[in-house]
Amino acid sequence: MESHGVARSIRARTEEQRLQDLEKIKAYRNLENQILSQSASGTYNFALFQLTTELLHLNPEYYTIWNIRRRCLISDLLFRQPCELSPSGASLSTSPNATKERPLDASLPSPSDPIPLYHRFPIAGKNSAGLVASTALADPQRSDIQYQAPNSEGRESDGKVLRSELAFTLSAMDPGIGHPSTAGSDCTGDMGNGTQPSVQDAYQGRTQLPAWGYRRFIVAKLESPELQGKSMAEDEYAYTTKIIGFNLSNFSAWHYRSQLIVRLLDRRGGGDRMRAAFLDEELSVVRRALNVGPDDQSLWYYHQFLVSQISEYGDGHTIAPALTVDERAAYLRHEIEEINDLLEDYGDIKWIYEGLLECTLALKQLEQRAERGGGIFDVKTWLVKLQALDPMRSGRWSDLERRVRD
Structure with a gap:
């Protein structure tokens, strides 16, 4: 056990x-x-x-x-x-x-x-x-x-x-x-x-x-x-990096990190380019971690937080508020591609399918339309897989399916 x-x-x-x-x-x-x-x-x-x-x-x-x-x-x-x-x-x-x-x-x-x-x-x-x-x-x-x-x-x-x-x-x-x-x-x-x-x-x-x-x-x-x-945001952010470096599964460290980031960037006072670069680096950090532990819920929690920072267009209190709609859509498409690559080696991990759905629905909401062609087909395929991997949450998957159709 x-x-x-x-x-x-x-x-x-x-x-x-x-x-x-x-x-x-x-x-x-x-x-x-x-x-x-x-x-x-x-x-x-x-x-x-x-x-x-x-x-x-x-x-x-x-x-x-x-x-x-x-x-x-x-x-x-x-x-x-x-x-x-x-x-x-x-x-x-x-x-x-x-x-x-x-x-x-x-x-x-x-x-x-x-x-x-x-x-x-x-x-x-x-x-x-x-x-x-x-x-x-x-x-x-x-x-x-x-x-x-x-x-x-x-x-x-x-x-x-x-x-x-x-x-x-x-x-x-x-x-x-x-x-x-x-x-x-x-x-x-x-x-x-x-x-x-x-x-x-x-x-x-x-x-x-x-x-x-x-x-x-x-x-x-x-x-x-x-x-x-x-402010101690800089020191505390560095401390979360240290703890995460020792144990990628430390949920509390990832959560605390998510609470610090926007305050940290506001204090640094950097421009839009610096904030976008910071977002790129955080996405890179969590992607590398997911390649090591794709079944780690803590990592997917933090990835979901970063996706929310991308999809919340018009909210000035985010990591990179100046990103355009097209730039945000490009970020989300790239995340879908990266997560989809994990399926080649880890086809039975439900968190991967949830991550794909989160990003796809965020992209749909951002663009106010569904993905063309194979996009909807892929979403339905992921939902079928999630129903099989996690039947105890069938109500959630049914709700997501309705959101895809609407």
Whole structure:
């Protein structure tokens, strides 16, 4: 059996190994229950934040825990209130102006920078002011706390927190720096005992959606006006390139890339020729990937996104809005030819037929007419093939057939 491209197999275990696994499960459940219980009480503080670090080391796919970590960050670590006390009674924040975020003036970790294997926050009360200027135990339900604009010191401090969080997401997503659940030992103890899969196998088996969502939240904070931030689109685009280079099947990286591109081009400020060249390069990238993995849904998702950028004539918020109708039609015809070539070697992959239909219908809509001659015949042939390959979606294929006839 395979899951996300990683083969799964049943391995024989000794009684000792079985008991060890049960202990790990028990420890994991205890940690999980502790986090969920404290979250239910509404106490989003630094102690809970540290617990989420432990659990995400074990399971970086846990969406709820990423959300709890986000709540801790917003409720406590980034919103510093005056006169709040740590559990030891020491005041951790005395400035009424210390509140939310930070500037992007300080250098951020680039996609190629080495990141420590594990991201850790200092223990509260042990010189944590340098990294987290306040770990006040704030109640998010309180209405008497005044959240004011951060001063320069507050922005710098919160910037360190956010940049450290950015590094934490790298440890959950980047195979080049190790993976929290497979690399060595940390504060949770050695969970491997020689039975864990390799870093690369574990990485390829992860969807990474929760970590990518948290990363987008952190980036948005770093870019915010409150922190005097500037766009990170260039760095984030480069990071998606790095991740895709390691694993073409990373759906989250392709999706994030699609969200960045138009903003990236607007920021670069290039002319129509540069934008068209960028579109050509992105199409080339995904075509090369499809030649390697024509059955990869992630690649077809991104290809569909690029096709939509071509077919949406009159929409100025696209990759190359200045393309004429004839130029757009030429792009779509070329894509149909390229995809059709895949059928010579991969005649039983449904995504190829879906790609052909998407491009053909986009071309028809663009030109307000159906393809001449063999065009309609080909579309009907593709639909028949799709009905055979994916009968569970027969309603969709019937709808597409009606669109072809109309």
